[in-house]
Amino acid sequence: MLKQRDKPKLVILGCGWGSVALLKNLNPDNYHITVVSPSNYFLYTPLLPSATVGTLELRSLVEPIRRITSKVKGHFLKANAEEVDFSAKLVEVSQTLPTGEERRFYLPYDKLVIGVGSKTRTHGVEGLEYVEFLKNVTDARKIRSKVIECFERACLPSTTDEERRKLLSFVICGGGPTGVEFAAELFDMLNEDLTLMYPKILRNEVSVHVVQSRSHILNTYDEALSRYAEERFARDQVDVLTNARVSKIEKDKVIFTQKDGGDGKIVTKELPFGMCLWSTGVAQTDFAERIAGQLELQRNKHALETDSHLRLLGTPLGDVYAIGDCSTVQNNIASHITEFLKQIAWEKGANPETLALDFGMWRNVATRVRKRFPQATDHLRRLDRLFEEYDVDKSGTLDFQELKELLGQIDSKLTSLPATAQRAHQQGQYLARKFNKLAQAAPGLAMNNVTDGDVDEAVYKGFEYKHFGSLAYIGNAAVFDLNGMSIGGGLIFVYLWRSVYFAQSVSIRTRMLLAMDWGKRALFGRDLMNF
Ligand SMILES: Cc1cc2nc3c(=O)[nH]c(=O)nc-3n(C[C@H](O)[C@H](O)[C@H](O)COP(=O)(O)OP(=O)(O)OC[C@H]3O[C@@H](n4cnc5c(N)ncnc54)[C@H](O)[C@@H]3O)c2cc1C
Structure with missing residues (x-):
């Protein structure tokens, strides 16, 4: 077995879905592993909307990354990757001290994996400083606090009727799975806890609006399912506005244009809000954008392009890989x-x-x-x-x-692969299997003086994505789009939805915490406090 210092240096940027799947499947004896990420935990994103209204606690959705790196004898650096020098094989990393001072250092690598995820797409809309995003733990905590703050302020005797209406209006821009699941969680909270905790607020004073630019919500799912979700929302009085495009956000209102049903005329409308969530797809992180700008072969504006072996196009063969949301596989056959x-x-x-x-x-x-x-x-x-x-x-x-x-x-x-946990996870697993094979093949290659050529191609097949289906929670109901079979329904499906995520959850620790949160909510309701 190689000594730690003699092993090839594998640097992994990010500790999200892709990177964690890679770490969990790597043979710990093969590489000297260093993970760099500004967050020191893995976040189980599919259940993040549940944490925005207190159904689940944030701690139940995270796993310390050091627990995962220790299993592969790896190191973790809580820092940001800033630049990469591909010819010198160095990553420039920055750390910001509590004083605000920034320190930078270089990290050498033999193999580099970029798994830095994505940020929310803005579509160039003005005024996004007034909205909330839902990408990470901080965002979820902010939303939870803001929702509760709206209810608290609405109860004050000094609040005017107009202010109250505004405070109790929740607008979600984007009718994809994240926006829909947040609307569903909010709806559950309104029905199950609001009247008990805030007796001064009448349920029908609170409104939830989903503004969707396409003709249906959940438009990547089977049509029957998106229709089912729309009917369910209509019954639950969640206002779904389709064919509606947000043009501007002001401090307390969303301005959007919508095609009018009758004559198809475009009409400008406004929705006041107490809290607005912006969830309209994904865009490249600043780091990924900088990397793409450095490489001539990178022409895609939305993601880093790789070949089918997940190698970053434009970099020396077999040095740099990109996985998950930050990447796209170029299939120019x-x-x-x-x-x-x-x-x-x-x-x-x-x-x-x-x-x-x-x-x-x-x-x-x-x-x-x-x-x-x-x-x-x-x-x-x-x-x-x-x-x-x-x-x-x-x-x-x-x-x-x-x-x-x-x-x-x-x-x-061939369509581009979806920006989902499912895809990132499969790519991480794929890279781990390939890296294990490359490590096995390395002594033979060294003995035969093979230093160049397409070694990846020789030891392993290209990456193949297998879609196992999509799920979404829609408020005391759930929908499953399973490769051509679409089903949805009430309580049984909710338990099914929960058990899928429960089983997939990263560790026994998080499974126990999830079970406790669901039990706690059933017995005592949600924790509606903000600190
Ligand atoms: C609210 C929500 C719900 C979702 N629900 C689902 C779902 O139900 N099913 C599904 O399949 N997908 C879902 N997704 C999508 C899924 O979370 C993403 O597709 C997945 O997280 C992508 O994994 P990743 O490894 O590419 O990046 P991420 O998991 O986003 O991880 C990126 C990592 O990179 C780190 N990073 C960022 N910048 C740098 C840098 N400069 N240097 C070093 N590290 C950096 C971050 O801190 C993070 O650790 C959801 C997403 C959200 C936000």
Whole structure:
């Protein structure tokens, strides 16, 4: 076994879903691991909306990262990655002292994994300093405090009727899973605890509005499920405003335009608020943006582009990887056409560009495409049909142009991977398996003096995302979109939803805390206090 100082240095930036899955699956004997992150805990984000109204405690959703790094004999640095020097293999890291003074230092790496997540997308809307975001523990704590503050102020005798209406209006901009789940949690709290804790507030004085730019909420889910969620919200008097685009936020109101049902005219409307949540998709962090700006091959404005082996495009092969929300896999299959044809052309002694592929050769190319781009596997099932369809001149072979069009058509069917915990987790697991294999292969490669070439490709297949479905809590009901099977319903589904997250939760400690929180809420209601 290698001594710690002789192991390759693996630096992991971030301790979210992707990084933790990587850490949990790495062989502790293979790498000298250092994790850098401004937060020293892993946050179980799917249950974060429950913490905004006190259904769950924040401590039940976090796991100390040091508990995880210690299992792989790793180190943790509570700091921010600022820059990367890819040729010197150094990460520039900053730490801010309590005095506000910033100190910087360099961290060397042999392999670097970037898993810095994302920030909330602003869509260039003005006035976002007046809204709340829901990305981390601090955000959830702020929302909880603000919601309670609104109720407390609404009860004061000095509060005017107009102020009271405003304070008791909660607006959620964004009808995706986070916005919908927050609305659902708020709705539960209003029904279950409000009248008991705030007898001076009438339930029908409180309003919850979801402003959604698309024609349905939960629009990435099956249509039947988003309709079910809308019907449920309509019944629960959660006001869903679809086809509504926020144009500006002012101190106490949201200004938006909405297509009017009848004649489709665009009308400008306003909603006053006591608390407004902004949850409208994800954008690159400042760090990821700086990295992308350094590299010529990075052309995507929303995420760091990797190849199918999750290697950051534009960096030396096998040095830098990116996973999770901060990354996107570039599946430009057609641009690799010469690479796929090279081997066959070499065997036939022909030029790849003038080669005519018979069906056997096409099958050979398809096998290579599947290995390099596993995400394309589903689109390469009926090879005979594809061959027939793209053999336009009916010559019984595919020429370069015909093959290019065939691969281009597969490219157009590949959608970008979702920014979800599920994807980040799978990418972390994938990298761990590959890194374990690379470590196993390293002594053999060193013995044979193999120092360059595509080692990743040689030891492991490309990354393939498998979608296992999506869930969402919609207020005493839950919806499940499970790969074509969509189901939703009341209490049974809520317990099912809870048990999925309970089972997935990171440790026995967090599972116990979750069970205690749910029990505590059932017995005593939510803790509606702000400190
Ligand atoms: C409220 C909410 C609910 C969600 N619900 C679901 C759900 O139900 N199902 C689902 O699949 N997904 C859900 N998601 C999405 C899911 O949380 C993300 O897709 C997932 O967290 C992405 O994982 P990641 O590893 O890429 O980044 P993250 O988990 O976001 O972790 C990023 C890490 O990078 C660190 N970091 C940031 N900047 C730097 C830097 N400069 N240097 C070093 N470290 C840095 C951060 O501190 C953090 O530790 C939800 C997200 C939110 C916010």
